[in-house]
Amino acid sequence: xxxxGDSMGLRIVMFGxxxxxxxxxxxxxxxxxxxxxxxxxxxxxxxxxxxxxxxLEAKKHMDAGGLVPxxxxxxxxxxxxxxxxxxxxxxxxxxxxxxxxxEALTEFLDEAGxxxxxxxxxxxxxxxxxxxxxxxxxxxxxxAVFNVVSLRPxxxxxxxxxxxxxxxxxxxxxxxxxxxxxxxxxESAPVLDYYRSRSLVRDVDGVGSVSETxxxxxxxxxxxRSE
Ligand code: AMP
Numbered sequence: 001x002x003x004x005g006d007s008m009g010l011r012i013v014m015f016g017x018x019x020x021x022x023x024x025x026x027x028x029x030x031x032x033x034x035x036x037x038x039x040x041x042x043x044x045x046x047x048x049x050x051x052x053x054x055x056l057e058a059k060k061h062m063d064a065g066g067l068v069p070x071x072x073x074x075x076x077x078x079x080x081x082x083x084x085x086x087x088x089x090x091x092x093x094x095x096x097x098x099x100x101x102x103e104a105l106t107e108f109l110d111e112a113g114x115x116x117x118x119x120x121x122x123x124x125x126x127x128x129x130x131x132x133x134x135x136x137x138x139x140x141x142x143x144a145v146f147n148v149v150s151l152r153p154x155x156x157x158x159x160x161x162x163x164x165x166x167x168x169x170x171x172x173x174x175x176x177x178x179x180x181x182x183x184x185x186x187e188s189a190p191v192l193d194y195y196r197s198r199s200l201v202r203d204v205d206g207v208g209s210v211s212e213t214x215x216x217x218x219x220x221x222x223x224x225r226s227e
Contacts, residue, residue: 009035009089010221011114013096013200015192016122018180019129019136020206021213023145025122026093028214033221035089038080040073040097042143049140065171065179067097067187074104081108098187102194118224119195120217122206126181133177137166151210 010033014026023039030037044062047055054076061068077095080086096102109115124132135149139159146153146166153159157166171180195201202223204216 009033010091010118010224011089011109011116012091012221013116013119013195014091014093014122015119015195015201016206017124017126017129017184017188018177019132020122020124021132021210022093022122024151024210025120025213025217026091028210029217029221030091032218033089033091035091036085037091037093038077038086038095039093039143040068040077040095041093043076043080044068045143062171063176065176065183067183070098070100070104073097074101077101077105078108096191099190099194102191116195116200118202118220119192119200120220121192121201121203122213123203124206128207129181130174130177133172134174136169136172138169139164140167 012029012035014022014029016022023042026037026039029035041062044055044058048059048062049055054072057072058068067073073095077092081090092105096105105116132147132150135147137146137148137153137157138144139146139162141164142159142162144159144161145151146160153166158164159166170176192201202220204213204220206213
């Protein structure tokens, strides 16, 4: 684990329902602030592509739109956060998703003498989520995310970054989307209460364009500096 003195950058949780735009905004914010972007969903998908034990375990839950068990997920995130590149700050995308994960993260950071700076909650309604997830396309190789309505790739069905053929994520099917939204309400919404009670949450509107939400996030982060 890195030491307290090394911790220069921001430590952010990007929170929101599936399809809120967490991944897109986290990637943008990470680039701007030169911090590590950690997407738990992406780590699971990478493990699945590589056929690891973790990937196969995760698949059982992901395909149905459920959550990977807390012990597996927390261990994976803690290992990732202990890597040296996280010393300059990180942005967690898709974690924590349960109150137990949030508690584990607090404990882990406490032990290192660290704390989160902010939890950015991207707010969107269910209808928009369903619309966005059903038009989402993803690069199976580099993980870049596109949308056939709002964020089209330069060439139809081809990744702008690595030219791989884009796919529809298996968990973006209509039935699975509904299940993921239910899981979000039951398991993940309490995470917001957990962080609200610690005054860490800043709400941003996820309904507008990518750049509009991005601008709101910039304002939140700029505000943190002057707090
Ligand atoms: P995402 O890419 O964030 O939408 O995550 C895709 C899927 O990975 C989720 O629907 C879950 O099955 C699994 N997953 C990602 N992050 C977590 C987490 N923090 N806890 C449990 N399961 C997760």
